Amino acid sequence: MTFGYGHLAALYGLYLLCTVATWKTVIFAGSHRLWTHKAYKAKRPLQIILMIMSTFAFQNTVVDWVRDHRMHHRYSDTDADPHNATRGFFYSHVGWLLVRKHEEVKKRGKFVDMSDIYANPVLMFQRRYAIPFIGTVCFLLPTVIPMYFFGETLNTAWHIAVLRYISNLHGAFLVNSAAHLYGTKPYDKTIKPAQNSWVSFIAFGEGFHNYHHVFPWDYKTAELGNNALNLTTLFIDFFAWLGWAYDLKTASDDMIKARSERTGDGKNIWGF
Template sequence: MESEGTSLSKVREANWPAVLFFIHIHLLSFYGIWLVIFEAKWMTLLLLVVLSLVAVLGVTAGAHRLWAHGAYKASTGLRIALMIFQTLAGQGTIYDWVQYHRLHHATFATDADPFDYRRGFGYAHVIARLRKLSPLQEKLKSEIDMSDLDNDPVVVFQSKAYWIMYGILFVLLPLNAPLEYWNDSILSAVFVIGFVRYLVILHASWLVESGICVWGLQPGEKCPPDSNWLFILTKTFWPHYHYMMPYDYKSDEYGTYDSGCTTAFIRVWAALNLATDLKTIDTPVLQKALAEAAKSKRPIQTCLDEAVSKQSLPAGHYLQRG
C-alpha cells in the first residue's frame, strides 16, 4: 500500500502567467539593451548598476545566507536594510523565497527537487521557473519548518506590506529618478531601469539554484575541465559543498569560496558588530574530512558530519567577529 507522499503526482504543470510574464520581460529588455548602448544617460546606467547590485545582495546576503540558512545573525537595522534590498529584487517575499529554497535543499538532486540540476542548466535556470510545483512538492513544501521566520518581525512585516513596498520601492521610485533628477527620457526610465534591471536581477538570483550547473563539477568530470571553458569558467567542488554545509557563510552563490562580494559584504558588517555569529568550518576540519573520504571511500557528507561532530560543532562553527 502506497503512503500518501508516494501516491501524490510528481507532474509539474506549466504556469502560464509566469511563462507570459517572463517572455515579455525578455523581449522588452532587448529594446532596453539598445537604449543602454545608444541613448541612456550615464547617470541612468549608474543607477541601473547600483540598484541591480543592491537587489542581488538582498537575495544573496539576505534571503539566502541570513534567512534561508542562518549563516550569521544580523542586527535589527541590518535586517531591515536587507529586507528593503530583497524587496528591490522583485522576487516575492522573503518568507516565500526561503520556503521554496529550503524545499530545494531538502530534496536536492532528487526527482522532487524543483530545480533538479541533473536535468541540465536550461531546466534548473529557466524551465523550472515556468512550472507550478507538483502535488508532491506542494506537500513537501508545506512541511518545511519556517518557525524561525514566523518569529522574525522584519520578515512578518514585509509579508504583510510586500505589494505596497514593491510598488513604491521597486517600481515608482526607481522609474521616477531618471525623469526627476537628470532629465532622461521616459523610454530610458521604463526600459532600462524597468525591464533591463529586472532581467539582470532575475538571472543573477536564479543562479543561486542553477549555478551548480555552471560552476559545479559533474560526476566523473576532470578538474580543471578538459575543454575551452577553462578560459571562461572555473569548475570547482564548492557549489556541491554548499549543499553539504549550507550554513557556512563563506559559500559563494557564484562558484567560489571565501572570496565573493557577498562574503566581503557580511564581513564589513561583522567588523561593525552588526553581523555576528558568522558560521563556518575551520579549514583543518575540512581537510581532515576530505582526506578521510578519499582514504575510506565513504561519502564526503558522512565524513564532514563526523568531523564537525568531533569538533563539538553540531550547528556549524561560530566564527566570532568584532
C-alpha cells in the same frame, strides 16, 4: 550642466552596475545566508536593510524565497526540489517558474519548518504589504527617480528599470542552473552542485556551490571566503565589524580538508 546622451549613458550604466551588484550582494546576504541557513545573526537595523533590498530585488517575498530554498537543500535535485536540475538547464534556470509546482514540492513543502521566519516581524511586514511595497520599491521608485533627477523620459526610465530587474534575475538563476550542471566537485563528487567560477563572478560569490551544499551553514559559502569574487562575504564582514552581524558560522580548515579527501573528486579545490 547640460547632460548629453553620452553622460546619460554613463549614468545609466553606473546605475545598472550598482543596482545589480547591490541587489545580488544583499539578497544573498539576507534571504540566503541569514534567513535560510541561519549562518549568522543580524541586529534589527541590518535586518531592515536586508529586507528592503530583497524587496528591491523582488524574487517573491523573503518568506517564499526561504521556503523554496530550504526545500532545495533538503530535497536537492529530486522532484521535491522546486528547481530540480535533473530536469535540465532551462527548467532549473527559469522553467520551474512557468509551470505548476510538482506534487512532491507541494506535499513535502508542508513539512518545512518556517516558524523562525513567521516569528520575524520584519519579514512579516514585507509579506503583509507585499504588492504595494514591492511594486513601489522594485519598479516605481527606480522609474520615477531617473525621471525626476535626470529628466529622463518615462519610456526610457521604465525600460531601464525592467532591464535591471531581468539582469538580476538571470544572474541569480545561474546558481540554480549552471552551478548544478557545470564545474568541479572537490568536496562531494556524488552530488550535482559544482564549483563554477563564472557563476561566482556573476553572482558575487554564490558559485562555489559544491562547497555550499556540503557546508550550507558556513556564512562565507566558500572556502576561505574566496573574497576576490565573494562580495557578499565582504558585506557581512563589514557589518560584523560594525557589530550588526554576529555569531558568524564557518567550517574549519581541518574539516574542509578532511571532507575533500574523503568524498571529493580531487580537482580544483579552491573553485578556480
